Amino acid sequence: DTGVSQDPRHKITKRGQNVTFRCDPISEHNRLYWYRQTLGQGPEFLTYFQNEAQLEKSRLLSDRFSAERPKGSFSTLEIQRTEQGDSAMYLCASSPADVSPPSTDTQYFGPGTRLTVL
Amino acid sequence: AQKVTQAQTEISVVEKEDVTLDCVYETRDTTYYLFWYKQPPSGELVFLIRRNSFDEQNEISGRYSWNFQKSTSSFNFTITASQVVDSAVYFCALIPRGRDDKIIFGKGTRLHILP
Secondary structure, three states: OOOOEEEOOEEEEOOOOOEEEEEEOOOOOOEEEEEEEOOOOOOEEEEEEEOOEEEEEOOOOOOOEEEEOOOOOOEEEEEOOOOHHHOEEEEEEEEOOOOOOOOOOOOEEOOOEEEEEO | OOEEEOOOOEEEEEOOOOEEEOOEEEOOOOOOEEEEEEEOOOOOOEEEEEEEOOOOOOEEEOOEEEEEEHHHOEEEEEEOOOOHHHOEEEEEEEEOEOOEOOOEEOOOEEEEEEO
C-alpha cells in the first residue's frame, strides 16, 4: 500500500498528557498537510509543509501544538497538555505540488488518528 | 469570504434511486479549484474529483456525475442508481488560489442508501 499512513489510528489519553501522532506521506510528495475534524464538521486546516519547511500555521494551532517534518518525509504532530477540546480526528494529507512553478495538486488523505481526551 | 456551503445535512434514499448532493461556494479569486471527497465509516477521505475554475465541462465517471456552474457558484454531485456502498459523508471543498493550498471544506452531507 503506497497511500498516506498515520499512526496510531486511535489514541485515548487523560487530560494534561502529551500525545504525538505520526504521518507518512505518499513517497516523493513534497507537501504535507495536517487537518483537524470534529464531529459533524468538515476538516479544518492546521498547518502544512513544503518539504521540511513549515510554511503556514492556522490560528487553530495553539502554542500547545507543534508539528515537524525534519527530513522532508514523515511528519509528527505533538499536542502538549491535552485538553478535552482537543478530542477530534487528526487527518494528514500529501500532494506532489511544487513551489516552482507554483502548482495546486490534489491532496490525498490518510485514515486519520482519532484522539479522545478524557 | 471563502466558503463552501452544503445545505443538505443528511439525505436518505432507497437503493437504485438517483440522488444529487448540492454544493455552493464563495470566493473572490478568479482561479480556484473544486473537489469532492467521500468519507466512509472507516474515516478516510477518498478523493473523487477535482475541477479548476476555467473548466466548466460537466464530468461523468460511471454512476457519478458533476455539474459545475460558475454562474450560480455551484458544483453539484449526482449519483445515479445508488448502491448501499455509496453510504458515506460527502464533502465539497475549495482551494481558492494555486499557491495557498489550504482546502476549505463544507460541513458535509451524510448520505444513507437504504436497501
